[in-house]
Amino acid sequence: MITPKGIKKVVHNNERYVSIPNRATMDNMVYFVADLLKEAGDTETADKVREFYYKLEDMNTSEIAKEGIWIG
Numbered sequence: 257m258i259t260p261k262g263i264k265k266v267v268h269n270n271e272r273y274v275s276i277p278n279r280a281t282m283d284n285m286v287y288f289v290a291d292l293l294k295e296a297g298d299t300e301t302a303d304k305v306r307e308f309y310y311k312l313e314d315m316n317t318s319e320i321a322k323e324g325i326w327i328g
Contacts (some may be wrong), residue, residue: 258308260315260323267325278326283312 267276276282286309293302
């Protein structure tokens, strides 16, 4: 299970490759990947990515905000 601390780590480790300026962008990127997988015919992985998307959506925003991922 991903945690806010884990999200922070991944966002910061990838910031030179991809711009993830806020949580909404991150959520949209995950859903975009699911759509790409579905279009490529990999519905099983697409469904797993969508499940992950919904887990992200259920995460408490205040817990994510405490990590200061998108501040400064």
